[in-house]
Structure formats: structure tokens, C-alpha cells
Amino acid sequence: MPTEYASATVWGVVVALGVATFGIRASFVYLFGRIDEVPDRVTNALEFVPPAVFAALALPAIVAPEGAIAIVGNERLTAGVLASAVAWYVEDILATIVVGMAALWLLRFGI
Template identity: 75%
Template sequence: MSTEYGPLAVWGVVVALGLATFGIRASFIHLFGRVDDVPDRATNALRFVPPAVFAALVAPAFVAPEGAIAVVGNERLLAGVVAAGVTWYLDDVFATIVAGMATLWLLRFGI
């Protein structure tokens, strides 16, 4: 894929974004290193960061595996729903993986 930007401009953007990302992360480390007690509102809000990031990474693979939203005929979505149901009732990681993969294999290969 060719662009009208030269390599210096592209590398400049990469370095600038890397420095910005590093600065944001370093500011939180610096901030929480200086604050003795983290406010309860911040602690409660930070509890939801890992599940939100995980959902943002996983949901597109379930809902749009080919790049477009597909609900009908989407075996990954159905396997994910089955795995979510198993995890809701059993709260067991191994059982969730087994149920999700078994459902996916049954739908995909018709075993």
C-alpha cells in the first residue's frame, strides 16, 4: 500500500505516538506513586478496565469474524454464547473453554 507520505513522516508519527503513550502511562505511575490513598471512586472505576479491554478485543472476533457483522450462520458467536452461559452457571474456566470449543467444533465440523 503506497501513500503520499514519506518514510520520515511515517516514522515521526510512530515515534510521537509512542512517546505520547509512554507519557500517559508514566503519568499514572508517577501520580499513584505520589498519592498515598487512591480515592474510592478511582479504585472502583479501575476495576472495570480489564473486563472492558477484554470485551473490546474479543467482541469483534465473535460478532464480525470476516470483517462484517454476521449473526446468522456465525458459529463463533453461538459458541461464545454457550461458553458465556457455562461460565455464568459454573464459574469454571476449564469448563468454559471445553464447552466453547466443543460447540465450535460441533458447528464447524459437524462431528
């Protein structure tokens, strides 16, 4: 995809973001290598990181599959809500995946 930016600018941004990402990850390795005991507040806060990352990755694809928020006629949203209900009540990953995919397949292609 062509852009308005020069090749050196694009590569500069890529390198800068790579260095920043590496620095953030290295800081955690350095920090937790120097601390003998992680405080309880940090441990409790870090428990919420995986669900937050998953929600940030999955929610836009479910709520806005075409780039704009679509609630009416959005089969991904309906299947996601059904899968979320199964995950909440059953707490089984396989059942959640099966119900979510089956609901999406039925809503998209019908019987």
C-alpha cells in the same frame, strides 16, 4: 503492505503514538507514587478496566469475523454465547474454555 504515506510520516506516527503511550503509563506511575491512598471511586472504576479491554479485543472477532457484522451462520457467535452462559453459571475458566472450543469445533467441523 504499501501505503500512500511517506516512510518518514509512518515512522513519525509510530514514534508519536509510542511517546503518547509511554506518557499515559508514566502518568499513572507518577500519580499513584505520589498519592498515599487511592480514592474508593477510582479503585471501583479501575475494576472494570480488564473486562472492558477484553471485550474490546474479543467482541469484534466474534461478532464480525469477516469484517462485517454476521449474526446468522456465525459459529463464533454461537460458541461465544454458549461459553458466556457457562462462565455466568459455573464461574470456572477451564469449563468456559472447554465448552467454547468444543462448541466452535462442533459447529465448524461437525461430527
